[in-house]
Amino acid sequence: MSDRQLPGPGSLCWGLLGQRRMLLVTGRALVMEAALPAGGAALARHSTYRTRPLRRLEVTLESLQRLTYGDPETREREFARIRRVHRHINGTDEGGRPYDGLDDASRTWIAMTLFDAMVAMERLAGRPLSPADEAQLYDEWRPIVVSFGIDTSAVPQDLADYHAYFASMLADVLEDNPEVRHLLGAVYASVPVPPWLAWCPAPLWKAVSALAATLMSSVLRADLPHAYSRRIGLTARRRDRILSWLVHRTARWVLAVQPVRGRFLPPAASALQGGSVAPRAARRRSHVPRQRPATRTERVGRFFDEVLDQTGDGLLTRADLQAMVRSVCWPLELDAQAEQRVYESFDAWWAELLALDTDGDGRISRAEFVAGTPSGTDETPQPLQAGLVRAMGAVFDAADSDHNGHLDKAEYRRIFGPKLHPADADRGFDALDSNGDGQITKAEFLDALGQFFTVRGDAEAAVRLFGRN
Numbered sequence: 001m002s003d004r005q006l007p008g009p010g011s012l013c014w015g016l017l018g019q020r021r022m023l024l025v026t027g028r029a030l031v032m033e034a035a036l037p038a039g040g041a042a043l044a045r046h047s048t049y050r051t052r053p054l055r056r057l058e059v060t061l062e063s064l065q066r067l068t069y070g071d072p073e074t075r076e077r078e079f080a081r082i083r084r085v086h087r088h089i090n091g092t093d094e095g096g097r098p099y100d101g102l103d104d105a106s107r108t109w110i111a112m113t114l115f116d117a118m119v120a121m122e123r124l125a126g127r128p129l130s131p132a133d134e135a136q137l138y139d140e141w142r143p144i145v146v147s148f149g150i151d152t153s154a155v156p157q158d159l160a161d162y163h164a165y166f167a168s169m170l171a172d173v174l175e176d177n178p179e180v181r182h183l184l185g186a187v188y189a190s191v192p193v194p195p196w197l198a199w200c201p202a203p204l205w206k207a208v209s210a211l212a213a214t215l216m217s218s219v220l221r222a223d224l225p226h227a228y229s230r231r232i233g234l235t236a237r238r239r240d241r242i243l244s245w246l247v248h249r250t251a252r253w254v255l256a257v258q259p260v261r262g263r264f265l266p267p268a269a270s271a272l273q274g275g276s277v278a279p280r281a282a283r284r285r286s287h288v289p290r291q292r293p294a295t296r297t298e299r300v301g302r303f304f305d306e307v308l309d310q311t312g313d314g315l316l317t318r319a320d321l322q323a324m325v326r327s328v329c330w331p332l333e334l335d336a337q338a339e340q341r342v343y344e345s346f347d348a349w350w351a352e353l354l355a356l357d358t359d360g361d362g363r364i365s366r367a368e369f370v371a372g373t374p375s376g377t378d379e380t381p382q383p384l385q386a387g388l389v390r391a392m393g394a395v396f397d398a399a400d401s402d403h404n405g406h407l408d409k410a411e412y413r414r415i416f417g418p419k420l421h422p423a424d425a426d427r428g429f430d431a432l433d434s435n436g437d438g439q440i441t442k443a444e445f446l447d448a449l450g451q452f453f454t455v456r457g458d459a460e461a462a463v464r465l466f467g468r469n
Helices: 014-015 020-024 026-034 038-047 052-071 071-086 104-124 131-145 157-171 180-191 202-223 226-231 240-256 267-273 296-308 317-332 338-357 366-371 386-399 409-416 424-430 442-453 460-466
Strands: 090-092 098-100
Touching: 014 052, 014 098, 014 131, 014 267, 020 104, 026 038, 026 090, 026 104, 026 180, 026 202, 038 180, 038 202, 038 317, 038 386, 052 071, 071 317, 090 226, 090 317, 104 131, 104 157, 104 240, 104 317, 131 157, 157 226, 226 240, 226 386, 240 366, 267 442, 267 460, 296 366, 317 338, 317 386, 317 460, 338 460, 386 409, 386 442, 424 442
Parallel strands: none
Antiparallel strands: 090 098
């Protein structure tokens, strides 16, 4: 990859992609990505957007900003990391149609929805790009798309080629599916309370989420490309168009008078001011103790819902464990060989967990998991012994960057607390450091994580990494 081909300071791409207003058109892009044939199945089975939508959104936006605003080394690492993640996304939908995270056609479409989002952001805010600026923006964006490792023949050559390609996708390829409908509004109603708002009463958050779902559903109805809306029978009402007009233009007017750090997301703002691509500052989390269910059966059920069922479909599958692996590997930026070892260890754990699959359908329901977990508080389910130890041992080895057999606070923060306030990170570290010697041994790590995954203890670090908060 020649970094000289990619957009830099002063480019249109730098001036648009990192704007906070991109949050308003991200939903449009996600709906069109999910509308790919078999795309809805891939999203449902491999993404945590249903259970951890805010974290999923933050990771995606920061990754895009590293690709766009990063230095050559940062960009290359990010392209490689995304390719490694997508290598493990594959399968078939309910109709037997295959999907593959490294398929050039699928990756091209996803990248083009992001270009469309930048163009739509300006148009919807009443400041459409001129034909010359749109062509320039596409010329800047195309090298980023190709740098994912996509064959150049799969990527539209110029803006005219792009417009023809986009129109044909809307008219002939995209479809309707349950994930599209969920993204059109229901996803906003199910957003969990962010950790830094843990003090917020549940009824108040539920009301706020319901209002957000209503508003964003209305805005999306107006914002989707008309050709696709007609195809799936979605009609934008007059009030939808009015609300969209108000939301996009108000956001533009309000943010236009803000300084760079007000108008742009943190990584982009840092780069635009001459710094490195830095993530947002850590926020102190509200530490509100969770009410522990009275019975072990209730605790096991809640653990299934909040930790094991990563994709939110009510089932435990291999894809859920792979989602856990991504949570581990993403902040560590492991090389392909080290990452593969973590995946293999979780696959071995999954092979043992299948002992709980009493009906033999290759999936573990909540009822099967609860029934297969012993009721005694000190008993460890047999399927959660050897496989669990191997999987958590692989997590420890991945985090132990200097391979000295223990985790110091810097290593701990890399995996468990890259976005945590130092005080929150220290509290989680101290909970794992059972003897208080300032380091976490593998035995301490396995004991704490083992208790967590067998529902005998709450390790805050594990809740933050694998849970829905």
